Amino acid sequence: MTIPFSNKKESELFAKSLYDFIGKENNKKMSAYMSSENVFILHHGNSFSSTEDNESELTKHSVKVEFEYSDIRLYNIEQFYVFLHNFIEQISSQMTRTIYKTIGESCDKIGNVIDAKQEKMSNAEAFLEMLRKVELSVDKYGKVIMPQIHLHPSQSETFVKELEAQDETYHQLVENIKKEKSEQAIKKEHERLLKFEGISYE
């Protein structure tokens, strides 16, 4: 004898709706790290690339959240919410780790890394060095996008205080680098756009 009135199809749709909800909640969390324009939906394959030399494997994320039969038998509705919360937290934390890991690997590959400890640099020096190394980009409206700084919450206050405590010369230097990098970014964007036959600035 099988379970009576299983509502198999309806239960599957219930689950689909639940996972859609989890997906949306996860996307909300991920939008803090990544522009929605950079979120791609792919339907096939196990890797992605723009050119042959930067092919990347697709990373699988999985979450295991345990649920007791007794919670269902007792209609323990709190566990329902605990399940949703744990699921969303686990999947988003996994994906966040993957994002940092991927960025770190890319930076290592092109040498765009500053090891402040080894070089015995202060935070302010490291920041300046980072600005020098980074290449700025331009958004679809032609506006320069400034880089983001991601810090552990325990370090952020010290870091900001140290930068604010720097003298006028330091700040001027920062502004000069930003200006120079911005001009470079705009110039590069112009050059890129000029490759289209239908665009000219004459």
Add this chain to the structure above:
Amino acid sequence: MNNYLLSIGCDIYDSSMLQNLSGAENDASNMFNCLIESKHSIYKKDFSKCIKSPTLNEVRQVLETILYDSQCPDIFTLFFAGHGGVVDSTYYLLLKDSNLERLSLSAISLSEIFRIISSLDIKHVNLVIDACHTGGLVNDLMTIIKPEIVGKKGSIGISILAAAASDEYAVEENGEGVLTSNLIRFINGDKQISSEVEYLDLVTLGKSISNIFNEKGIEQTPSAWGLNLYGPSLFAKNLFFNSDDSVGIHNFSYIPLMSTLGTTLESFKNELWEYYKDIDNISDYAKFLHLIQKILDEISDDDKILFIRGVGYRFIEKIDNDTSMKKLELINIFKSLLLPYLTNDGIIKQEVIKLIELFKYYGKKSLIAINEKLELDENFLIYKNEMLSNYYFLPIRISKLLSIAAQVLLLDTSSEKDTLKLIINIKKYYNNHFIVINDMQAPFLYIFFKIFSKLNLQEHVQDILEKYINNFLVIHGNIAKLGINSENTFKYILQKHSGEEIETSLLAVPSQTGSVFMLISKDYEINTYINLNMHYLDRKNFLLFIPKKINEFSLHLIRDGNNLILQCGLYFWTVEDFLSIYNSEIKTSFDDVDELLNICCIASSYIQPNRIPIMFN
């Protein structure tokens, strides 16, 4: 093609040594009607004959007329029912004036028949002999097994169906020979051999009939012989033949394609097949019921019965497990289907009674099985593939189960012990699931609690009703609507328990469930408690559909009737207010609704939960 039939039945014998028979003439008439009068007959009526208790001369004359005076037949079929016997290795068909002491002169031998037909240009001969000792005709075959008669291209083919072995008698039952009556069932489509061949042949028929005799323990051994067979050995049209490679109605029914009902079913075959092949996963029975209602609208009462027997039972049989609730749900569908045609007498009533018996049979088995399962596995009612969906569906599943158990109890009070055991088991393992989720639970709960109050068993379920009512009050009557999109069921659960206001589009407005609690509360003396807490349901609209004609209660859309919608805090403040308005609004008398009607109405609202069987009161 020129196909002729000679059907002979001999009941009357002049000789005192030969006992008169009572079924041979009937057999000859039945066979003639079956093969000739059918619109799918392959025989020419004008050149075919049925003769009853003829003399030897009469038979010879008719044979001469059929075989020589008309155009030579392509197929000639001779049916004989009467006495038969073997003398000196020759099998004789005994006629009215046959004399046992001089059979060679007074009866017709098979050798003579073979000699006549072998001299003609007949392509195929069918011989059906429903008489004693017919196995003895094997000797006569020697007459025809000669190189100049058979063997050459295009020479005569012969099929023979004989009723009994050479040492056996042929049995008559209810005024007809058992061989003939079984043969007729295959010809007229009561029984099916195959749908792949366009014509039935005697050898295949003989094997099937022989199997039936074997299974039923009939002490008679029919046998069939085929001689020089090539191409199709035509005897009768196969009413189940489906020339199309696609799905045929034989795939899901016992109805012959070439019958009136078969023709109607042909236009619904794809839809019916979709349900049949996936019967274990049907969840929307109301849709299935609606489809069949459309079919039943088009057919006669006799065909409605045939439909239930030839399609309904086939669907029920398709569910392998005898303890599956799906069998009971299907039976409820067929009970609902017959409701519009149910009268105080007649064939429909008889069929409903049969369905009720079937429901009782499977119902009791199911109750026993589910109790055993629950005792072995306390998680049995949890759908394990999608665990979280149980927060929505398990309370509904339980109320459905309660409803089914109560229906079994109503029909068969001997199942009281098993029903109460089930209730104890559910209370033991799923006590927190007596909650209302969707308005579809309204009829399930009405059926359950009404049956228990009718049988004076309230004490066993009083606490369950209190739980349901408390839950309904706590959630302020905010239950999900009937027909809620399955993808929104998650949303409903999420919103219901998150403290947010539930989207109105997900809710039952108005709801039947509140009305059900009003209607049953007095039976359980819980009306005072509800009155004290009625303010939790302030501004909620309660619905009761009151049908005008009971026989329309199972229709997909009941056009004639009133939707009574009463808002709490506007039209009523107490259970008594509600009941007073309800009673004044009832224009139909439900007092004389008989038991069968009530049972069919209960079945209808179980299958289509957008109505409450208020006639069951």
